[in-house]
Amino acid sequence: MTQVYLNYINGIWKPSSNEQTFDSKNPADVNEKIGVFPSSTTKDVNEVVASAKDALVEWRELSAHVRGNYLHKAADILESRADDIAQTATREMGKTFVETKGEVLRGVSILRYYAQEGFRNIGENIPSADSKNLLYTMRVPVGVVGVISPWNFPIAIPIWKMAPALVYGNTVVLKPASETAITAIKIIEAFADAGFPKGVINIITGKGSVVGDRIIHHPNVNAVTFTGSNDVGKQVAFACLNRGGKYQLEMGGKxxxxxxxxxxxxxxxxxxxxxxxxxxxxxxxxxxxxxxxxxxxxxxxxxxxxxxxxxxxxxxxxxxxxxxxxxxxxxxxxxxxxxxxxxxxxxxxxxxxxxxxxxxxxxxxxxxxxxxxxxxxxxxxxxxxxxxxxxxxxxxxxxxxxxxxxxxxxxxxxxxxxxxxxxxxxxxxxxxxxxxxxxxxxxxxxxLQAPFGGMKESSSHSREQGQAAKEFFTSIKTITITPIS
Incomplete structure (x- = not known):
């Protein structure tokens, strides 16, 4: 019997509102069906974004140390399921098991790396021209982050986007490539089983022209991080720019x-x-x-x-x-x-x-x-x-x-x-x-601890991974406190 996979919205596994699905087949043998996953609608996107926005209120108030503990739990679960997730990824997109297993373990390391962010300084004290003033900065979460990930690295790329987004206090809506949707769902299962509060981490599958397009245009998606083709990347940039959203693009190479x-x-x-x-x-x-x-x-x-x-x-x-x-x-x-x-x-x-x-x-x-x-x-x-x-x-x-x-x-x-x-x-x-x-x-x-990104048309000139990730997933507040006596 073909296994049916579901969206994860507000802590609940559920089908798309139209109950339509796509098949996932093995590119090494197209006669092998791996499973089916939802062909979601704009209505589903609206629902998942609303849940992420609602969850943001309490999630951002937790300390980064507490948020990091959730990442530690997810890392342990992901590691325990490494073979199953790697096999699924190989069956969905074709590259060797050795490569996909290595990718899972890289994802585990990424989660553990960002789990430590609660112990790192992400603001700074600045000398003021007035010696009485206290002048400093603090970083705050951007808000709801749309993660649009590709099929070629279906494990590492979504994790290196989601992990920093989450530890810095954002909530996440993941839209994976359809070629590797089931792999992405299994990753989110690890996050769900780690006990993340409902609405903090979500996944929605479907056509890029429907689901992806609604995410990049949605007024309540504060930032979009995208890896994929240059043509689609430009659409992401224009959509976010027109509504004042933040965007991060990693695209092609030669x-x-x-x-x-x-x-x-x-x-x-x-x-x-x-x-x-x-x-x-x-x-x-x-x-x-x-x-x-x-x-x-x-x-x-x-x-x-x-x-x-x-x-x-x-x-x-x-x-x-x-x-x-x-x-x-x-x-x-x-x-x-x-x-x-x-x-x-x-x-x-x-x-x-x-x-x-x-x-x-x-x-x-x-x-x-x-x-x-x-x-x-x-x-x-x-x-x-x-x-x-x-x-x-x-x-x-x-x-x-x-x-x-x-x-x-x-x-x-x-x-x-x-x-x-x-x-x-x-x-x-x-x-x-x-x-x-x-x-x-x-x-x-x-x-994984070093910045990743390109120049020219290969990226939006931002950087992913390492400490560079905080530049995209946070905003800076500059504070001056002046004593009144």
């Missing part, structure tokens, strides 16, 4: 790796391939362009091809799988479209580029790991985000040539450099136009 002639080529090849192909390339920080010094280009290319051709494609639940399917039929169509565009524009396809023919892959959204060369910077595959396992190899004369081409992009999320020259490393750090910079490291990933 992330370069630069490999210089003094680099450790084995390390560079391994991490470039990992950055491009793990998670099936479905990361905003995935490596999509490799700028390689001409003197080591051929050697490096062969190392990359050897690693790519050894990639095991299959179900993410199989222990020896390196790369699972893409998340949906529409995502598969997008990846294949870009591969065709690369060939049409004159790039040379070195390996991959097709849907695998074996009957093992017949019912899934599989595409081979793909590598191009003879790519110029004006090609679509060098400029547009593909969000799939496609890597472009580009020959350069040296660091300055690589920097010029790497910066020739509307995106600026992450970038990596492989070198043993400390001077060149600092030149790269100073000149690359990206928010996340790695030297001798994979372009993807950042530790």
């Amino acid at each position: 992330n370069p790796a630069i490999i210089l002639d003094d680099a450790d080529l084995d390390l560079a090849a391994e991490l470039t391939v990992n950055g491009a192909m793990k998670h099936t390339g479905q990361k905003c920080t995935a490596t999509s362009r490799a700028y390689i010094h001409k003197d080591i280009y051929d050697v490096f290319k062969q190392k990359v091809l050897k690693k790519v051709n050894a990639i095991k494609l299959g179900s993410g639940l199989e222990s020896d799988t390196y790369m699972g399917p893409v998340a949906s039929s529409s995502q598969l169509d997008t990846v294949l479209h870009y591969i065709d565009a690369g060939i049409a524009e004159g790039a040379t396809l070195l390996t991959g580029g097709k849907v695998p023919e074996s009957k093992v892959y017949k019912y899934g959204y599989y595409v081979e790991a793909t590598v191009f060369e003879d790519v110029t910077n004006d090609m679509r595959i060098a400029q547009e985000e593909i969000f799939g396992p496609v890597l472009c190899l580009i020959k350069v004369d040296g660091l300055e040539d690589a920097l010029q081409q790497a910066n020739d992009s509307r995106f600026g999320l992450s970038a990596s450099l492989f070198t043993n020259d400390i001077g060149k490393a600092f030149t790269f750090i100073n000149k690359i136009e990206a928010g996340l910079i790695k030297v001798n490291g994979e372009s993807a990933g950042v530790e």
Whole structure:
């Protein structure tokens, strides 16, 4: 019997008001139905926002230490259910169990990190020009926060948005991507079982054009934090701006790796391939362009091809799988479209580029790991985000040539450099136009206590995670107290 999952509104698990549902299917085998979840309406959004607004009154009055204790409880429950949630995420969006299990454990660590915020200083004393005055600041919650999360990191991203929002005294309405709605519901089950007061944490599923659109336009949603495509991000920004709401956007990337002639080529090849192909390339920080010094280009290319051709494609639940399917039929169509565009524009396809023919892959959204060369910077595959396992190899004369081409992009999320020259490393750090910079490291990933975010069109120039999160999820009050005698 197909399991039915529900919205969580004001402490109650309930169907949508129209009782309509969507199916969740396994992208590794579309014949497998994982469950059904609500196709919610604007009426449901209005209800969930009202519950979050009502809950805000008492939640914000609790100390941050008490709020943090709820996060500790949620972390313990989430950890105890790590295998089940990871398996669900793998079945819903395809990436390997090792990757989704790691994501759950990262979520646990994020919750524990923010649970300690009750012991950290989030205001400051300021010297006054009048020695009699007491001048200081305090931070207060923004209010009701709408969290719109993507399908590619269905566990870590909503948690790194919700955890700081909650500990700083806000209430939350989570709208997850439909591709991973059941995973998100299981996360909220952990929060619910941790005993959060009713209305503090909520989840509502459904179409972005209905549920998401109502959230971003709702007058009682004080802030929206969004991760997803640039096109939708712009809609979020315009909607919030028009009604005076706060917004935070993390969007696309077209992330370069630069490999210089003094680099450790084995390390560079391994991490470039990992950055491009793990998670099936479905990361905003995935490596999509490799700028390689001409003197080591051929050697490096062969190392990359050897690693790519050894990639095991299959179900993410199989222990020896390196790369699972893409998340949906529409995502598969997008990846294949870009591969065709690369060939049409004159790039040379070195390996991959097709849907695998074996009957093992017949019912899934599989595409081979793909590598191009003879790519110029004006090609679509060098400029547009593909969000799939496609890597472009580009020959350069040296660091300055690589920097010029790497910066020739509307995106600026992450970038990596492989070198043993400390001077060149600092030149790269100073000149690359990206928010996340790695030297001798994979372009993807950042530790949870550090700020995360991009430049240019990759973000709204705010930062998530770490202590930077307080900038979005709180507002500052400046107070002056003057004695009257």
